[in-house]
Amino acid sequence: MALPDITREAVLAAIAECDRMGRDAFLDKYGFRRALRYRLRYNGTLYDSKAIAGVAHGYLPGESPLRDFSGGIGHAVTALQRLGFEVIDEHTARPTPQTIDEVVATIGDLQRALVASKPMLKQAVVLLWAIGRARAGEDRLLNWADTVAALTPLLDEHRRDGERRQGRSDYPIAALHHAGLWDLRGRTDVPRAHGDSAVKGWFAEHTPDGGLPQSVYTLARRDGIARIRLIEAITARFLDDYDERELLTAVGLYDKDVASDEDAVGNATDDPKAEYARRCELVAHREARTNGQRRTRTVNDPIRNGLARSAVLLRSEGRCENPKCAQPAPDINDRGEPLLEVDHIVQLSDGGRDLPLQMIALCPNCHRVKTYGRTRHQLIPVLTQTARDLHDQWLTTD
DNA sequence: GGATCATC
């Protein structure tokens, strides 16, 4: 048997041995050096690809570890990829960021191409499209033909003045791949987004399946607050003074539920006060941006509204916030949120704002009373004061 | 495949 005969089980056994012994002792025992270039990533840990492959051979029945063989593309690396393992090329691709903070930082470091001193939108369009797909529960990976078919009209439509109407998906995807933000199914020979024929030729030849890395996909799919932070990071890096509303609408990321978690599990938090403060901060940030100089009129921004709504629901702890009522919500919805109506105490059209301070969660009964009841004129000042008190209370750490 | 542009 030879190296290409190794199995997934044998590789996992080698990984386990390396975990037990520690990296250097493991390399010592089998006579390997640290990898110069290709690393196998498994459960977030990086391993020396050639050493793991060689040791894995020793876990095949009746075989012993291999030592003198080729490590790179076409050899050990290819054998590992064929078994479904992720191999990182440290010469080119950066490791995939795992946490939301890492992903946001990576987005902030993306290298942009500019046109007339403004960033082109290509990478932003690709990322937002993929986040929209993740949110909608579509598959993480998509074949190249469908990727191009979906992206071409988007890239065509959403571009800066002077950005050419080519709609090519290969440049931004190559760039995102090298930044650790696009999975091309373990490929390690992806060209940089530089020059024309090399890039075009590589994608035409390989037509790779691709999509967000698993970590980013999971955040975008399940965690509403992470989703908002991704959108904000992309907007800040690329869109800046570009009006993002049409683009966000086109990719399915512009509605009041965009900050909602996929299910109640993601909503669980051991420090609700800190989480409330975090959401309020995001709302305020978005309010400052969307009401800034680039908007001539105040718009009812559904993302901000959704964030504010999620903060108020958290604050409510599942009970009507009318102090005269304080009853638990009659039920929860499919996302696990309490069935409360989050209401602007002062209508937006009357100068109210999408801020948790000026919003209140009401049970359906109280909401009807507040809207149509004869006592609504007495109720509204009470609710205004209550919202203010609760808000202050939740922002106070004791 | 090369030339060019504008950053980092």
Next chain:
DNA sequence: GATGATCC
């Protein structure tokens, strides 16, 4: 000099 892009 490398990188993201475009044009020829």
